Amino acid sequence: MSVLVVADHDLGQLSPATARVVHAVSQLGTVDVLVLGHDTTGVAEKASKLAGVQKVLCAQSLGTAEADVSVVEALAKGYHIVAQSANSCGKDRLPRLAARLDIMPVTDIVEILGSNRFVRPIYAGNALQTVTDPQPRHLLTIRASAFPPAANGNAAPVETIDVPVVSAAQLIATHRTESDTPDLAAAQIVVGGGVALGSAENFQLIARLAKKLGAAIGATRAAVDAGYAPNDWQVGQTGKIIAPDLYIAIGISGALQHLAGIQGAKKIIAINNDPEAPLVKLADVALIGDLFELVPQLIAELDQKLP
Numbered sequence: 072m073s074v075l076v077v078a079d080h081d082l083g084q085l086s087p088a089t090a091r092v093v094h095a096v097s098q099l100g101t102v103d104v105l106v107l108g109h110d111t112t113g114v115a116e117k118a119s120k121l122a123g124v125q126k127v128l129c130a131q132s133l134g135t136a137e138a139d140v141s142v143v144e145a146l147a148k149g150y151h152i153v154a155q156s157a158n159s160c161g162k163d164r165l166p167r168l169a170a171r172l173d174i175m176p177v178t179d180i181v182e183i184l185g186s187n188r189f190v191r192p193i194y195a196g197n198a199l200q201t202v203t204d205p206q207p208r209h210l211l212t213i214r215a216s217a218f219p220p221a222a223n224g225n226a227a228p229v230e231t232i233d234v235p236v237v238s239a240a241q242l243i244a245t246h247r248t249e250s251d252t253p254d255l256a257a258a259q260i261v262v263g264g265g266v267a268l269g270s271a272e273n274f275q276l277i278a279r280l281a282k283k284l285g286a287a288i289g290a291t292r293a294a295v296d297a298g299y300a301p302n303d304w305q306v307g308q309t310g311k312i313i314a315p316d317l318y319i320a321i322g323i324s325g326a327l328q329h330l331a332g333i334q335g336a337k338k339i340i341a342i343n344n345d346p347e348a349p350l351v352k353l354a355d356v357a358l359i360g361d362l363f364e365l366v367p368q369l370i371a372e373l374d375q376k377l378p
């Protein structure tokens with residue numbers, strides 16, 4: 072089977088998610104990687120090093136999902152499978168492509184059982200569904216955090232292709248949120264805060280602990296809705312899916328919609344004054360007490376140990 076993986080990249084860097092998607096689908100067949108955009112030489116070079124990649128294709132695009140999809144659509148007929156990370160770009164592109172190709176996509180795949188059998192979460196991650204896709208061609212989005220990355224060391228050829236781009240939409244501007252903390256979706260440590268923090272000022276406590284640990288900052292929807300944290304920090308069913316080595320959840324009850332976003336976390340520490348909170352029960356380690364006492368103590372300890 073032939074597979075086309077649409078790469079994710081930003082600021083000239085190949086997203087770590089693409090290496091994981093390549094690893095996931097390389098068990099299905101030979102993988103070509105498509106890099107869309109301008110000045111993508113560095114990205115293409117990194118993609119060419121990934122194990123399992125047969126060829127890297129570079130094509131121009133206009134930066135809109137519509138334009139990207141017109142290119143992928145032109146190439147898709149040469150492949151049995153088109154795959155992409157289940158991030159916001161994948162969620163934007165794949166349904167459009169599915170409509171154009173009249174193929175039902177299979178989304179949010181966390182396990183691949185065979186050439187057309189896939190496992191995906193349903194009911195906000197409370198159950199796993201095994202799907203058999205009987206269509207001759209497949210469109211897939213892959214939850215990158217569920218798979219290890221492909222190894223480096225390959226030297227696949229890079230080819231520039233000329234595919235006409237069709238788009239009524241035009242990209243006028245891109246606004247970037249600047250931050251000195253790691254990207255939430257890729258961070259190894261995440262410190263998350265809940266509505267119990269009580270204000271945006273108090274959320275600085277979370278930021279101080281995160282900075283000390285080199286961690287990304289997450290928040291519950293209740294904290295975001297209350298205006299204590301920006302929208303792009305939200306973790307959960309309607310926020311970001313994270314898979315850090317360590318998640319420190321502070322003043323977070325552990326509602327199902329929040330848990331849906333942290334299932335990939337390898338270790339969880341909960342700080343909460345309620346020993347019965349669902350997240351306390353789920354955590355590997357729980358500190359029971361007032362967060363306004365425990366977190367400053369923790370920061371003070373770390374100040375001594377990690378100057």
Ligand SMILES: Cc1cc2nc3c(=O)[nH]c(=O)nc-3n(C[C@H](O)[C@H](O)[C@H](O)COP(=O)(O)OP(=O)(O)OC[C@H]3O[C@@H](n4cnc5c(N)ncnc54)[C@H](O)[C@@H]3O)c2cc1C
Binds near residue numbers: 305307311329332343
């Ligand atoms: C359709 C839908 C989608 C949703 N999507 C999301 C989502 O993506 N992400 C998300 O997070 N939520 C989501 N929610 C909301 C979710 O249901 C919960 O309301 C939310 O996660 C609760 O946030 P919280 O834990 O901050 O608040 P609470 O549930 O109020 O929990 C606060 C916790 O802090 C503890 N606490 C209070 N004071 C202190 C203190 N001083 N010291 C220590 N602990 C203290 C309490 O014991 C409690 O456990 C969604 C809801 C719906 C209906």
